Amino acid sequence: MSATAIIRGRAGGEAETGFDAQSIRADFPILLSEVHGKSLVYLDNAATTQKPRQVIDAISGYYLQTNANIHRGVHLLSERATQAYEQARVKVQRLLHAADAREIVFVRGATEGLNLVASAYGRKVLREGDEVLVTAMEHHSNIVPWQLLCEEKGAKLRVIPMSDGGELDLQAYERLLGPRTRIVSFVHVSNALGTVNPARRLVELAHQAGAIAVVDGAQSAPHLTVDVQALDADFFVFSGHKLYGPTGIGVLWGKRALLEAMPPYQGGGDMIRSVTWEKTLFNELPYKFEAGTPDIAGAVGLGAAIDYLDRVGLERAARWESELLGYATLRLREIEGLKVVGTAREKAGVLSFVLEGIHPHDIGTVLDQEGVAIRTGHHCAQPALERLGLVATARASFAFYNTREDVDRLAAGLARVKEVFA
Numbered sequence: 270m271s272a273t274a275i276i277r278g279r280a281g282g283e284a285e286t287g288f289d290a291q292s293i294r295a296d297f298p299i300l301l302s303e304v305h306g307k308s309l310v311y312l313d314n315a316a317t318t319q320k321p322r323q324v325i326d327a328i329s330g331y332y333l334q335t336n337a338n339i340h341r342g343v344h345l346l347s348e349r350a351t352q353a354y355e356q357a358r359v360k361v362q363r364l365l366h367a368a369d370a371r372e373i374v375f376v377r378g379a380t381e382g383l384n385l386v387a388s389a390y391g392r393k394v395l396r397e398g399d400e401v402l403v404t405a406m407e408h409h410s411n412i413v414p415w416q417l418l419c420e421e422k423g424a425k426l427r428v429i430p431m432s433d434g435g436e437l438d439l440q441a442y443e444r445l446l447g448p449r450t451r452i453v454s455f456v457h458v459s460n461a462l463g464t465v466n467p468a469r470r471l472v473e474l475a476h477q478a479g480a481i482a483v484v485d486g487a488q489s490a491p492h493l494t495v496d497v498q499a500l501d502a503d504f505f506v507f508s509g510h511k512l513y514g515p516t517g518i519g520v521l522w523g524k525r526a527l528l529e530a531m532p533p534y535q536g537g538g539d540m541i542r543s544v545t546w547e548k549t550l551f552n553e554l555p556y557k558f559e560a561g562t563p564d565i566a567g568a569v570g571l572g573a574a575i576d577y578l579d580r581v582g583l584e585r586a587a588r589w590e591s592e593l594l595g596y597a598t599l600r601l602r603e604i605e606g607l608k609v610v611g612t613a614r615e616k617a618g619v620l621s622f623v624l625e626g627i628h629p630h631d632i633g634t635v636l637d638q639e640g641v642a643i644r645t646g647h648h649c650a651q652p653a654l655e656r657l658g659l660v661a662t663a664r665a666s667f668a669f670y671n672t673r674e675d676v677d678r679l680a681a682g683l684a685r686v687k688e689v690f691a
């Protein structure tokens with residue numbers, strides 16, 4: 270079968286997507302730059318995506334025309350800033366298909382969102398002997414907060430195993446669920462392997478066991494359509510900077526009843542209704558969880574990124590990324606001694622690999638000289654790599670502005686790596 274036929278197969282038997290990545294690239298000024306005298310090929314999108322001019326302009330426009338502190342001011346700029354911040358919240362609500370904008374809490378990123386859930390919800394419900402389940406392919410930010418919590422509470426962190434290809438063992442998951450399971454927290458799309466986990470099923474099984482389900486959407490929100498109501502998860506987190514928005518802003522979505530019942534995560538301004546020496550009354554949702562001056566410009570930038578993604582079309586973008594992943598997988602498999610790490614049937618945007626006899630850091634260093642930016646190392650998922658008998662991989666990760674030429678440059682760069690280390 271020809272490469273194109275296989276790629277068409279992956280794209281669901283349709284003709285190729287016809288996605289115009291080339292003209293989209295014009296919106297991303299950094300993609301026109303050179304590194305080491307070569308035009309940049311940016312394939313480190315799982316770490317952070319590049320930002321379109323529309324996002325950069327929204328942030329500078331905010332500082333040029335609107336900047337003021339929010340919620341407390343009676344002057345015009347403060348009202349405008351408040352409006353811009355709250356409009357961004359509504360954009361996130363629409364992105365996630367959430368029922369209510371009050372369920373959207375702005376945080377610094379996925380990491381802070383998970384820590385918030387572990388601290389505020391976890392501390393409240395977990396008792397000695399209870400269990401928290403995570404998967405074998407978690408990012409450290411969905412391991413360490415639960416480890417800290419379990420240590421504090423005398424609870425147990427248990428791990429849903431995965432196959433050598435990076436697919437969860439659902440039967441083992443069902444066996445692990447039990448009357449002591451309080452929380453199941455899992456990654457929607459693995460940043461190390463690219464696996465798309467069967468989120469709806471994982472949530473359903475957690476609920477049947479009486480546990481709540483937390484979804485780490487850091488790698489899914491930018492690449493898949495997320496509908497938190499259809500998913501029926503209890504909490505969902507993602508980071509703005511992986512979704513073409515700025516760093517420093519992210520989102521925790523939670524079911525309203527759960528958020529209402531949770532104590533605050535941090536204390537300070539804006540999260541209170543009234544403070545006396547005797548007693549503090551907390552503000553309503555979502556402000557109860559947004560102590561202090563938030564990243565207003567960050568929220569505005571994230572809102573602009575969501576608008577941008579809407580214009581591109583998330584589903585069209587996802588089909589293109591899937592086509593690219595298929596093409597890249599074929600091209601890389603042609604390279605002798607290269608092994609793809611993570612071969613799940615459902616994958617999104619991530620191609621991890623190792624090259625026989627060559628350390629991933631050496632691969633990354635030579636590719637950098639060729640103008641190709643990838644990530645090498647453990648991808649903050651050390652237990653996942655350890656499970657596969659590895660300490661590091663090289664990882665190319667895609668966004669909708671990547672092209673087949675980018676993949677060809679990666680393949681050519683890898684040929685150069687082999688020459689250097691022959």
Ligand code: PLP
Nearest residue numbers: 378379380408410460487488508
């Ligand atoms: N979860 C996953 C799957 C990730 O890939 C990442 C970042 O790489 C995170 C969580 C943490 O995101 P952040 O560092 O933006 O909080």
